[in-house]
Amino acid sequence: MRSLRSRLLLALLAALLFTGVAASAATYLQARAEIDRILDYQLRQQALALRDNHFRAGLDPDPAQDIVVQVWDRYGAQLYLSHRSRPLPRLRELGFADVTQDGERWRVYAVSVGSELIQVGQPLGIRQKMAADAALRLLLPVLAALPLFGALIWWILGRGLLPLRRLAASIAQRAPSSLSPLPVAGQPSETLPMVGALNDLLARLEVALRRQREFAADAAHELRTPLTAVRLQAQLLERANSAEERDEAISALHAGVERAAHLIDRLLLLARLEPEAMTQPFAPVDLAALAAQLAQDLDAAAAAKSIRLSERAAGPVVVTGDRPALHALLRNLMENAVHYTQAGGSVEVSVDTRDGHARVTVTDDGPGIPAAERERVLDRFYRCAGSPGQGSGLGLAIAEQAAALHGARLELGDPPGHRGLCVRVTFPPSRRGDAAPATPPGS
Amino acid sequence: MRVLLVEDDQMIGAALQRGLAREGYAVDWVRDGPAADAAVAGEPYSVVVLDLGLPGRDGATVLASMRQRRCDTPVIIVTARDGRGDRIRGLDLGADDYVVKPFDLDELAARIRAVTRRHAGRSSPQIRHGSLTLDPAARTLTRDGAPVALTAREFELLHTLMRRPRAVYSRQALEERLYGWEDSVGSNAVEVHIHHLRRKLGAGVIENIRGQGYRLGQPA
Incomplete structure (x- = not known):
């Protein structure tokens, strides 16, 4: 039973039928009591009439009333029986009594006249039949009207459910690309929450889709730059006419391909950090150990520039998160610091906990980022004017996204006392004793 | 012929300078807007190859200020943005032509020739x-x-x-x-x-x- 309409129709008809049956049952009971009262009175009148008239009248009762009259003498001999085929047992007590004779229930009234006993009886079946007739008279019209009611209910339900059908049609008619909200005006209060929830979903979908589109467009545009370099370098290679020129062109070409590959890696990483792309449940990760490992990985790069790279942590600092994402977060911050700090500079990474918040702080004494640009450097593909090297402009965007994934805050600030940049990631307080892996947002 | 190349990307700039030099052009390469402004003001270039996405002062601003100073040196815009609006805006700002990344050296050289030819009021390539x-x-x-x-x-x-x-x-x-x-x-x-x-x-x-x-x- 899928249709709301037919389900409601059946339920309403059943309710109607039930009401009809209940009403007739009540009528039956009430009629029985009334009939008992009236017919008992008649029985008694009949018996008293026989007594008072000394049997001159009333020995032949109305056959329609199905009344049986018997008269006994004091010794128990039957003096009179109105219906020979239907004898009633002799009763000792006077007044009303219910007796069973040959499987039939009787109502009997007895009265004594001198030494004789007059018994007037009537089968109870006649009373039941009268009450049942009354009840049926009430029920029959209800039963007869049931199909008419059904048709009416069907029609009313159809009209009542019209807004729902209209809503479905308006959703069905939408272009697949249309994410504009559904009209709220004119919605009945029953469908309003549904439309609201749907509009909410559409809005979120729209944001997600727009982000994806922007990302795809940005990525395509950004890839054009290294591709242009590669294409130009390939043409230079074609035209090189000395071994020296050729070697130079080949190494430039390699660098160009390397750069395009690096950009693609970064783009993929960024795409994987989308909340929708998270598939693994969060697990405990020790940030201090992660930072120590990364410091080791970057040691060679730092040493090549004579940069002092140090890592400081008092002990394990565990957060619940996605290990690859946290790795990308720390790696990008540390790589950036090493990359942009001039030779001979220093980069310091510290991992600690303050007020229940796990924190990672990367401080360098490089050129820093002007305060006005600190907001924008978190944007994808934004590079500061005069940035050295061939950065993708994605490092901080990746770090930001990874931080956001964990509900962590990424801030750029001035290091205390000296020049350079201080990047701090502050994680939300961990729920103590929370061993169950949290579900990543968006899953 | 002297060409001013305005390009912030190290790899593209180096490749273009080398490639255009092979075509016989004397190429001066600057990496940002202010340097481009100064170069255009000081030297008689036959053509300017201008990247729109420059740090600091973008290519469109450089072009606009050139035209405002009545400098009519032909300008070819190099851009990664190929939307219709981007191209129209570039041409309306006074660019003579544009190439969209990734372009090729021969295409750029051909456009430089075409632009200088038109600038000299000729339509025949010879x-x-x-x-x-x-x-x-x-x-x-x-x-x-x-x-x-x-x-x-x-x-x-x-x-x-x-x-x-x-x-x-x-x-x-x-x-x-x-x-x-x-x-x-x-x-x-x-x-x-x-x-x-x-x-x-x-x-x-x-x-x-x-x-x-x-x-x-x-x-x-």
Whole structure:
């Protein structure tokens, strides 16, 4: 039973039928009591009439009333029986009594006249039949009207459910690309929450889709730059006419391909950090150990520039998160610091906990980022004017996204006392004793 | 011919400078807007190749201020944004042409030739002068149909004079048009090239205008 309409129709008809049956049952009971009262009175009148008239009248009762009259003498001999085929047992007590004779229930009234006993009886079946007739008279019209009611209910339900059908049609008619909200005006209060929830979903979908589109467009545009370099370098290679020129062109070409590959890696990483792309449940990760490992990985790069790279942590600092994402977060911050700090500079990474918040702080004494640009450097593909090297402009965007994934805050600030940049990631307080892996947002 | 290349990307800039130099252009390369403004104001470029996505002061602003100063040097925009709106905006700002990344060296060179040709008011790709025919695309010179071998500098010098046959150029003006910042110019380099051209094409091909400089003359 899928249709709301037919389900409601059946339920309403059943309710109607039930009401009809209940009403007739009540009528039956009430009629029985009334009939008992009236017919008992008649029985008694009949018996008293026989007594008072000394049997001159009333020995032949109305056959329609199905009344049986018997008269006994004091010794128990039957003096009179109105219906020979239907004898009633002799009763000792006077007044009303219910007796069973040959499987039939009787109502009997007895009265004594001198030494004789007059018994007037009537089968109870006649009373039941009268009450049942009354009840049926009430029920029959209800039963007869049931199909008419059904048709009416069907029609009313159809009209009542019209807004729902209209809503479905308006959703069905939408272009697949249309994410504009559904009209709220004119919605009945029953469908309003549904439309609201749907509009909410559409809005979120729209944001997600727009982000994806922007990302795809940005990525395509950004890839054009290294591709242009590669294409130009390939043409230079074609035209090189000395071994020296050729070697130079080949190494430039390699660098160009390397750069395009690096950009693609970064783009993929960024795409994987989308909340929708998270598939693994969060697990405990020790940030201090992660930072120590990364410091080791970057040691060679730092040493090549004579940069002092140090890592400081008092002990394990565990957060619940996605290990690859946290790795990308720390790696990008540390790589950036090493990359942009001039030779001979220093980069310091510290991992600690303050007020229940796990924190990672990367401080360098490089050129820093002007305060006005600190907001924008978190944007994808934004590079500061005069940035050295061939950065993708994605490092901080990746770090930001990874931080956001964990509900962590990424801030750029001035290091205390000296020049350079201080990047701090502050994680939300961990729920103590929370061993169950949290579900990543968006899953 | 001197080309000003405005490009912030190290790899693209290096490749373009090298590639255009191979085409015979003297290429000056600047990496940001302010440097481009200064270069355009100070030197006689035949064409400016301008990347729109510059740090600091973007290419569109550089172009707009150039045109505002009534500098009519042809400008070719290089852009990664190929939306219709982007192209229209670039052309409306006063660009003569545009190329969309990733472009190729031959395409850019062809557009540079086309733009300079149009700038000189010609529509034919070849320049004729008497019995001489100069083909900037093929970088060849023929006299009465017979090819004449020229060095790159000789070709550029003759090309410069033939583009504006009546103009008189001082020695310094010719140097500025032939040599980029990174080229070392000998004190009599221009005279040496003129001497060679006269030997190949006849003494009358380049006239001396006393006290003023040089002008295209009649080939022998």
